[in-house]
Amino acid sequence: AFIAGAAIAGAVAAEPARAEGLAVEPWMTAPGSPFTGYGQPSRFEAGVARVFANPPNAPGSGAARTPLHRLQGMVTPNGLHFERSHSGVPDIDPDKHRLLIHGLVARPLVFSLETLSRYPMESQIAFIECGGNSAQLYQTEALDADAQRLHGLVSCAEWTGVRLSTLLDEAGVDPTALWVLAEGGDAAGMSRSVPIAKAMGDALVALYQNGERIRPSNGYPMRLLLPGYEGNMQVKWLRRLKLVETPAMTRDETAKYTLLRPDGSALQFVFAMEVKSVITQPSPELSLKEPGLYEISGLAWSGAGRIVKVEVSADGGRSWAEAHLQQPILSKALTRFRLGWRWDGGPAVLQSRATDEEGNVQPTREALLARRGARALYHFNGIASWGVAASGRVTHVYA
Amino acid sequence: AFIAGAAIAGAVAAEPARAEGLAVEPWMTAPGSPFTGYGQPSRFEAGVARVFANPPNAPGSGAARTPLHRLQGMVTPNGLHFERSHSGVPDIDPDKHRLLIHGLVARPLVFSLETLSRYPMESQIAFIECGGNSAQLYQTEALDADAQRLHGLVSCAEWTGVRLSTLLDEAGVDPTALWVLAEGGDAAGMSRSVPIAKAMGDALVALYQNGERIRPSNGYPMRLLLPGYEGNMQVKWLRRLKLVETPAMTRDETAKYTLLRPDGSALQFVFAMEVKSVITQPSPELSLKEPGLYEISGLAWSGAGRIVKVEVSADGGRSWAEAHLQQPILSKALTRFRLGWRWDGGPAVLQSRATDEEGNVQPTREALLARRGARALYHFNGIASWGVAASGRVTHVYA
């Protein structure tokens, strides 16, 4: 007998090979599906989806979270980018949408999408994180939830659009203008005040997300991109920019996105998201099957710039080892870190601690709570912990 | 009267403002759509889709092309990544899929997706280009088609997976093994021979595409990633790697993907895609409305490494100006270039010419054809030209 391959591998099997056709997988024996104009994930990945919750009567208000523990790399695919909306996703006709720039400017101007599309473009791979991401970690009891539910309000994409400063220059900014009120075209008319320095800095009026036009849930047809700043300020469905002397004191910069401290006063205008990291694998729902070598992998980011170091601990912060950082490490983008780890089968507590190029080091949860108390709600960037039980089960713990 | 904003802008209008409610867009007056687990583009973007063609009787054989002229930045969203399939897209159950490594190895090994998912991962932002991309430019008459139809068999994504060398090391490669036969799990059983140096180099068994599991049309649940090499070699639905002494001489490396020259001989084993660029805006279907300032923008790439320079000409190659390259410039990834251009309303011919870090310069179409003739079909990397008429209409021309 003459059996394919086996001879080369140095061992010949006795059984007759495929006398009546080949023994191969069913999908090798009939043509597959034809082409489609716009592709979708495999039906076997249906479980990889955003999870969301909303208040009664308000199906479009709330947040949909990225399944961080099911993803790899640094880019978030557009279908899974996190979403925070205050009155649902508007169905905007791009031909009818307008952007008005007015207030303290020499020439109030109106732009259509078509007009903006002719401007010089820039791309920036940037993370966006909701100011309320990881809010549950301010609570006194560790919530039994996974990385998606706890930390899934952060995503990363390549955003392309027009530098906002180009448009503001065209309008002629008055020197008395210190803030820009940005307003969205959704039913909530979500609005926030942005300091002029950021608006004239790296801010974009973004039109594209990972190459294609921005997704409706992320601001179609245009959104403000303020790299590194809290998500809420990066106003989606952007319709209006009003240059003003003082902040507009909108509901979202007073009633929300302010950090209430134990003394009853609240921190306001917390713009940049601070240095942070999260282990995505292993993590809850990704239990360890048996002792052996695993890769600890996760994401790190900082609103201040580049990540320069991520350390990983498997003993709850007593000892640390430096993780490998995936290239390219980009300013204000997610950075993937990875480190091999041999699990001996005993209980362990996994933590990661990021450092950014400004030298900011991610604080422990205790240090953060000592500063801010347990009711700050927003801008949690403390070290998170996954407990590994002897059974291999991974859960959220405080350590 | 007291009219919002107008006072600040220095001019007060006479008409009464919104006495009975606000005059705003309809999508600002009712809550938008609720959240969804997996998002989709706006319905207004339905025209941004892959186009495809296939032979009679074979709906899944052929290619679906990326709408390059509708996209910006460097990342291709997964739904629009180009696709070349030889017998449709298989519907593979990831739990039943296996990868076999055998042939000239010490230990033939089988891997499941679950097993591979525990291996150390690496990410690489890489372009994939079909060897047959831009084939129409070998023809003697310039085909009246757009950037998508002519050049849309190239895309770029962040791929994450396991270094192939890690798996080959585990199997123990025999020193006599000089090639690796890679075989797909589709109905065509698409197979190609890969030189051992590439297999032991930067090759990945990729499991993720832009963060999520690879799309079915791009190889779910796993594909070979050979950064910079022709797309056909980066076998999708990877099921088998056989280490062999000599190439397998499969149909796709003999009958196809070989370059027939005028003397009747054909070039075989053309692996790396050579330095190339394409202007995506303006381009056919994106006509110029009126004289004025435009941004010329496009994509450049090289299978040899990084792009170091892209020059742009508006006079058919008589004069050149250096374009701005979008950061980060990554090895074997698409690089976005951009350059402002003032159109005076007269006829113009737009060209781009890329140079890579090895010093390779994209050749003129004439030079390429002089070397290879007009029947080479594959690996066209000559300079392409868009003609701009006085009407503003943009068409494919030879110049």
Added chain:
Amino acid sequence: EGPGLGRSAAPSEIARFDISVGPDGVGLPPGSGTAREGRMVYEARCVACHGEKGEGKPNDRLVGGVGALAGQKPATKTVGSYWPYATTVFDYVRRAMPFDAPKSLRDEDVYAVTAYLLHLNGVIGEDATVDAATLPKIEMPNRNGFAPFAPGD
């Protein structure tokens, strides 16, 4: 530097676009209202979501907690206890409420229901007139409750 394609916006167009109200009252339209009038608006358009007299359920509580923000226990953050500017109530209610039909209220009604919410929180009297002149002058209980963030906070 861009192609300079922005179209000049006419003042009337700006007035149509500009729906925001600043803490200085810029943007407030003509009209006025009292809590007494606002109660009817509230009961017609708000009570189903925010409960009797703004007590909350099923949606946000709008009343109470004034002066009790300090401590470690969960705080009752409402229009009365937490919001630093009364103008924000007008701005937010006009643009976003009622949730099921935002921007459907007449400006008169927004003034009135704003007055009602302020009255429920003990900030103004039942018959105090709320309009473009008076609203910005109202001293909210938590007016000085906010500190701008500085690194290390």
Added chain:
Amino acid sequence: EGPGLGRSAAPSEIARFDISVGPDGVGLPPGSGTAREGRMVYEARCVACHGEKGEGKPNDRLVGGVGALAGQKPATKTVGSYWPYATTVFDYVRRAMPFDAPKSLRDEDVYAVTAYLLHLNGVIGEDATVDAATLPKIEMPNRNGFAPFAPGD
């Protein structure tokens, strides 16, 4: 360095997985066929797509063009004129054809239809036996038509 989780593959498992045939004939199964036999296979399973005697239409032409690859005009690239190894015909037809039911042919039939295609192209006689021993030895017309690519080509 990885966790070493690859499972050993048994020879029988490898034999089941390995459907490829090398130019040296490694991988060819038992069995044999002639063009005379293959004609029946062709007419039953192939003719609808590849036409009478492999003349093509609606799908690829499988016959002709031998010895006429040089020049500037479009070349007729077929199994006969272009393919350097006869083993590739067996490998490809067995794995990929008939397009609507790939891998449904018995090895006997693959040998036979391979012989038929080679015969139609004048490469072998109508009664020549094609099997694991003879197939790798067949000299294809374009056997020496390929040159490995070098930079600058």
